[in-house]
Amino acid sequence: MSIATLNFESHYLMSNHEITVILPNKPRNILAKNYYESGKKYKVLWLLHGTFGDHTDWLRRTNIELYACEKDLIVVMPSALNSNYSNWNSCMMGFSMFDYLTEELMPLIYNWFPASDKREDNFIAGLSMGGRGTIKYAVNHPERFAAAAVLSAAPVEYGKLTEEDLQQDDMFTQRLRGMVENAGGLESFVKSEENVWSIMNSLSSSGRLPRLLFACGTADTMIYENLKIFRDHADKIGIKADYWTLEGYGHEWRFWDLAIQKALQFFGLEDTGASPF
Numbered sequence: 278m279s280i281a282t283l284n285f286e287s288h289y290l291m292s293n294h295e296i297t298v299i300l301p302n303k304p305r306n307i308l309a310k311n312y313y314e315s316g317k318k319y320k321v322l323w324l325l326h327g328t329f330g331d332h333t334d335w336l337r338r339t340n341i342e343l344y345a346c347e348k349d350l351i352v353v354m355p356s357a358l359n360s361n362y363s364n365w366n367s368c369m370m371g372f373s374m375f376d377y378l379t380e381e382l383m384p385l386i387y388n389w390f391p392a393s394d395k396r397e398d399n400f401i402a403g404l405s406m407g408g409r410g411t412i413k414y415a416v417n418h419p420e421r422f423a424a425a426a427v428l429s430a431a432p433v434e435y436g437k438l439t440e441e442d443l444q445q446d447d448m449f450t451q452r453l454r455g456m457v458e459n460a461g462g463l464e465s466f467v468k469s470e471e472n473v474w475s476i477m478n479s480l481s482s483s484g485r486l487p488r489l490l491f492a493c494g495t496a497d498t499m500i501y502e503n504l505k506i507f508r509d510h511a512d513k514i515g516i517k518a519d520y521w522t523l524e525g526y527g528h529e530w531r532f533w534d535l536a537i538q539k540a541l542q543f544f545g546l547e548d549t550g551a552s553p554f
Contacts (some may be wrong), residue, residue, distance in 0.1 A: 325403025362410030494526025
């Protein structure tokens with residue numbers, strides 16, 4: 278595979294920003310000139326990291342490079358800090374991570390790399406915080422993605438969120454409290470793009486949602502119970518999704534390496550027979 282690390286000044290993040298892009302290998306039986314001048318456009322996976330991570334996580338901790346090579350796939354991995362893939366207008370000079378992906382990174386990738394911008398050729402996946410980002414992008418921009426894989430994350434019903442709930446001291450509530458404040462208060466937050474649960478309610482019968490896969494380890498004490506709650510709700514309102522669980526796995530990279538392989542199968546990406554060597 279070819280791996281590109283790109284550092285550029287982001288309009289939406291108001292700073293230099295670094296991404297990693299995995300690009301397909303040139304087969305050894307094809308002349309370089311013929312390969313690079315072919316004009317071929319490749320399918321794209323937008324792959325999101327979790328809390329405390331960055332654009333190198335998936336590359337360092339899984340075999341995503343191998344899997345991408347087998348599928349002849351471009352993989353784009355941005356850095357999101359601990360933003361929850363949200364817009365933080367009050368952070369420093371502004372850190373609009375939610376808008377950045379669709380309004381800046383996608384145009385960059387489509388025009389600077391041999392990447393297809395067709396909906397049927399674009400997929401999104403992420404783990405934990407990246408899973409929350411994945412479902413948020415999937416329901417707010419269903420026209421962008423053919424399918425989405427939410428790994429170790431599940432929508433929660435923000436409509437039941439109270440001010441008292443926001444007073445807890447754990448780091449995830451602290452981040453949620455900041456998101457609510459940044460949105461202009463609880464009422465505005467519940468009406469925003471963050472309330473995936475509500476948006477999915479409104480889209481349940483529209484046929485517009487991408488195909489959805491939710492994957493979680495049964496020993497994941499952070500997520501598994503919430504996923505069961507969401508699944509019951511999704512079944513009631515007629516949201517079709519696939520669910521994949523593994524016994525004994527928790528919130529861990531061993532699970533996510535297996536889960537991303539399942540996601541690539543779910544996306545319908547076939548092995549090309551290409552070798553990474």
